Amino acid sequence: MGAVKTKRMPRAVREQQMLDAAVRIFGRRGYMAASMDEIAEVAGVSKPLVYLYLNSKEDLFTACIRREAHALTAAVRAGVEPHAPADRQLWDGLRAFFTHTAQHPDGWAVLHLQARTHGDVFAAEVTAMREEIVAFVTQLILAAARAALPHPRLRSCGGTPIDPDLPETEVAGLAEALVGAAESLADWANATPGVTARQAAATLMNFAWAGLGNLMDGRPWSPPVS
Numbered sequence: 192m193g194a195v196k197t198k199r200m201p202r203a204v205r206e207q208q209m210l211d212a213a214v215r216i217f218g219r220r221g222y223m224a225a226s227m228d229e230i231a232e233v234a235g236v237s238k239p240l241v242y243l244y245l246n247s248k249e250d251l252f253t254a255c256i257r258r259e260a261h262a263l264t265a266a267v268r269a270g271v272e273p274h275a276p277a278d279r280q281l282w283d284g285l286r287a288f289f290t291h292t293a294q295h296p297d298g299w300a301v302l303h304l305q306a307r308t309h310g311d312v313f314a315a316e317v318t319a320m321r322e323e324i325v326a327f328v329t330q331l332i333l334a335a336a337r338a339a340l341p342h343p344r345l346r347s348c349g350g351t352p353i354d355p356d357l358p359e360t361e362v363a364g365l366a367e368a369l370v371g372a373a374e375s376l377a378d379w380a381n382a383t384p385g386v387t388a389r390q391a392a393a394t395l396m397n398f399a400w401a402g403l404g405n406l407m408d409g410r411p412w413s414p415p416v417s
Contacts, residue, residue: 218297259298260320277335
């Protein structure tokens with residue numbers, strides 16, 4: 192009677208298993224403290240196999256960053272219904288962001304805490320992800336402006352027609368501020384027991400939409416003259 196052959200695990204599946212283990216270790220221990228021995232042990236494979244698949248610790252960390260960045264941006268995009276009202280689009284995007292970062296705290300730690308502080312190559316990977324999210328949020332803000340004022344002469348402020356086309360630099364600044372606030376709030380929410388993703392999203396939505404609403408209504412805040 193011949194020996195029973197075990198089915199070999201596909202390379203792609205084995206690689207994801209290694210990345211799962213690596214994200215867990217990098218996220219909890221940090222890039223410098225993480226060891227390939229521990230990653231291999233958690234993944235249930237030999238250390239030489241990790242090197243065979245992913246070349247080096249640096250390449251493994253880069254692969255983790257890319258996978259987690261893609262997963263986060265995909266989750267935010269998938270969470271937004273393009274034809275929904277502007278406030279609903281922003282709410283859904285924020286809720287998707289905080290839900291994903293809450294469900295994948297190790298992945299978020301890799302992206303927001305580890306990758307930014309261990310070299311330009313790693314930081315550049317996160318910057319690319321962040322730029323994609325900022326661009327997406329920019330489009331949401333522009334959609335909100337168009338929804339608030341479908342025609343510039345339908346509403347006015349002090350007798351002056353309001354132009355729904357916000358200055359490009361102002362829209363860019365609003366998007367950067369909103370994404371930066373979301374990043375900081377995700378760190379706080381993940382570190383604060385009892386704070387849900389929905390609560391974090393509602394906190395930022397209340398903070399952001401009140402200001403955006405005033406801006407769309409032609410009631411921006413102005414600094415004092417002196």
